[in-house]
Amino acid sequence: TQLLEQSPQFLSIQEGENLTVYCNSSSVFSSLQWYRQEPGEGPVLLVTVVTGGEVKKLKRLTFQFGDARKDSSLHITAAQPGDTGLYLCALTSYGKLTFGQGTILTVHP
Amino acid sequence: KAGVTQTPRYLIKTRGQQVTLSCSPISGHRSVSWYQQTPGQGLQFLFEYFSETQRNKGNFPGRFSGRQFSNSRSEMNVSTLELGDSALYLCASSPLAGGTGELFFGEGSRLTVL
Numbered sequence: 001t002q003l004l005e006q007s008p009q010f011l012s013i014q015e016g017e018n019l020t021v022y023c024n025s026s027s028v029f030s031s032l033q034w035y036r037q038e039p040g041e042g043p044v045l046l047v048t049v050v051t052g053g054e055v056k057k058l059k060r061l062t063f064q065f066g067d068a069r070k071d072s073s074l075h076i077t078a079a080q081p082g083d084t085g086l087y088l089c090a091l092t093s094y095g096k097l098t099f100g101q102g103t104i105l106t107v108h109p
Numbered sequence: 110k111a112g113v114t115q116t117p118r119y120l121i122k123t124r125g126q127q128v129t130l131s132c133s134p135i136s137g138h139r140s141v142s143w144y145q146q147t148p149g150q151g152l153q154f155l156f157e158y159f160s161e162t163q164r165n166k167g168n169f170p171g172r173f174s175g176r177q178f179s180n181s182r183s184e185m186n187v188s189t190l191e192l193g194d195s196a197l198y199l200c201a202s203s204p205l206a207g208g209t210g211e212l213f214f215g216e217g218s219r220l221t222v223l
Contacts, residue, residue, distance in 0.1 A: 033211070040216065041214075041216055042113070042199050042201070042214025042215050042216050042217055043152075043199075043212075043214050044214070045211045045212070045213075048211070088151075088152065092207065092208045092209055093208075094165075095157075095164065095165045095207040095208060096142070096154045096157060096165050096167070096207070096208045097142070097154070097208030097212055098154065098208075099144075099151060099152040100151070101151040102151055102152075
C-alpha cells in the first residue's frame with residue numbers, strides 16, 4: 001500500500017488550461033513537500049506546507065494543505081509548456097522522505 | 110554555490126557485473142540520500158548517510174550498499190547486477206538528516222543493465 005496516493009497519474013492539456021493534482025494519505029502528516037522534476041533533471045522543491053488549511057501561492061501555482069492534514073492539492077492556472085514535468089508530493093515518514101508515484105503533466109503549445 | 114554532482118551520468122553494464130556511483134553533495138551538507146527511480150515504482154529510498162554513518166536504509170537487497178567519506182562525498186555500489194536494476198539513481202543532499210528538510214537532488218546516474 002502506497003503511503004501517498006497521487007492522482008491523476010497522467011495529465012495532458014493545452015496551453016492556457018487550468019489543472020489540479022491531488023496527493024492523499026490515510027494517515028495524518030505533519031508537513032508535506034511538493035517537488036517538480038523536469039526531463040533529465042533531479043526533482044526540485046516547490047513548496048513545503050505545514051499547517052492544516054494552509055494555502056501557498058507560487059506565481060501561477062497554488063498549493064493547499066487539507067484541514068485534516070491528510071491531503072494536499074496543487075492547482076496550476078493557465079498552464080504553459082514550461083510547466084511540463086513530473087510533480088511529486090513527499091512526506092517524512094520513519095526518518096526518510098517518502099514520495100508519491102507522481103503526476104506526469106504535459107502541456108501542449 | 111555548486112549543486113549536487115553525480116557521476117557518471119550514464120552507464121551500461123551487463124548482468125552479473127557491479128557498478129559504483131558517486132555523489133558530491135552541496136558544500137556544508139552532511140546528509141546524503143540515495144533514491145532509485147523507475148517508471149513502475151517511482152522514487153524509492155535506498156539509504157541515507159550522515160557524517161559517515163548510515164542512518165536509514167530502504168527495502169532493497171544487500172547487493173545495494175553505500176558509504177560516505179569524511180568530506181561528505183558518497184558512493185553507492187550495486188553488485189551482481191540484474192536487469193531490474195536498470196533505473197535512474199538519484200542522490201540528494203541536505204543540511205538536515207532524516208528527510209526533515211529540503212532535499213537537493215543531483216541530475217542522476219542512469220544505469221542500463223543488459
